Amino acid sequence: MAEYQHISHGFEPVFDERSRVLVLGSFPSVLSRAHSFYYGNPQNRFWRVMAACLGEEVPPNAAGAVSEEMSIEAKRRMLLRHGVALWDVIESCDIKGSSDASIKHVVPARIDRIAGVAQLEAVLCNGGTAGRLYRRHLEERVGLVAQVLPSTSPANASWSYERLQARWQEALLPYIGGAAVR
Structure with a gap:
């Protein structure tokens, strides 16, 4: 069984001044x-x-790209082309492995880094844990209620890919303009 470790996030948020929607x-x-x-x-x-x-197109994963750096850059460019910023609610915490349920001693992300540069219109949280943590630690500072x-x-097996994609499309559509589903 994994033991608790205090872990810092370890990599930068994805955003620029044209980001309109923040996915956390x-x-x-x-x-x-x-x-x-x-x-x-x-x-x-x-x-x-x-x-x-x-x-x-789905950006290549590290195995499908020339290098992991190229894979990361393709993903970053895809988001930024459409005004999407990406980060996590937590800067550091105590956690067992990858278990969101084990998270404790949360240090929230320095959200001002994004909110001070981007013209955010919406915050979308990827799952209930991100939503709860956003409400508790960041909502007041950002000034937007998250969806x-x-x-x-993969732990969310009750949602098929098709259903998941349709729900995310519905939430993103007002902020990404004319992007079409492939």
């Missing part, structure tokens, strides 16, 4: 921390869902 997860998984980028577990449906919602979406995690 809770905290990077073990695989994401190992790859130094968001949603590093190939079973997580985040990148497939986002690509479909944004009308783009909590179903988690793209």
Whole structure:
């Protein structure tokens, strides 16, 4: 059984001054921390869902790209082209492995880094844990009520890919313009 460890996030948020919608997860998984980028577990449906919602091809994973850096850069560019910022609610915490349920001693992300630069119109939380943590630690500072979406995690097996993609598309559509579902 995994033991508690105090872990810092370890990589930067994705955003620029054109970001209109902020997507927040809770905290990077073990695989994401190992790859130094968001949603590093190939079973997580985040990148497939986002690509479909944004009308783009799914960016290559590290195995399909020339390098892991190119894979990360392709994902970053895809989000920024459509005004999507990406970060996590937590800067550091005590956690067992990748278990959101084990999170304690939360240090929230320095959300001002994004809110002070981007013209945010919406916050979308990837799952209930991110939503609860956002309400508790960041909502007042951002000034936007978050929409909590179903988690793209493989642990959320009750949501099929198709249903998940449709729900995320509905939430993103007002902020991403004319992107089409592929």
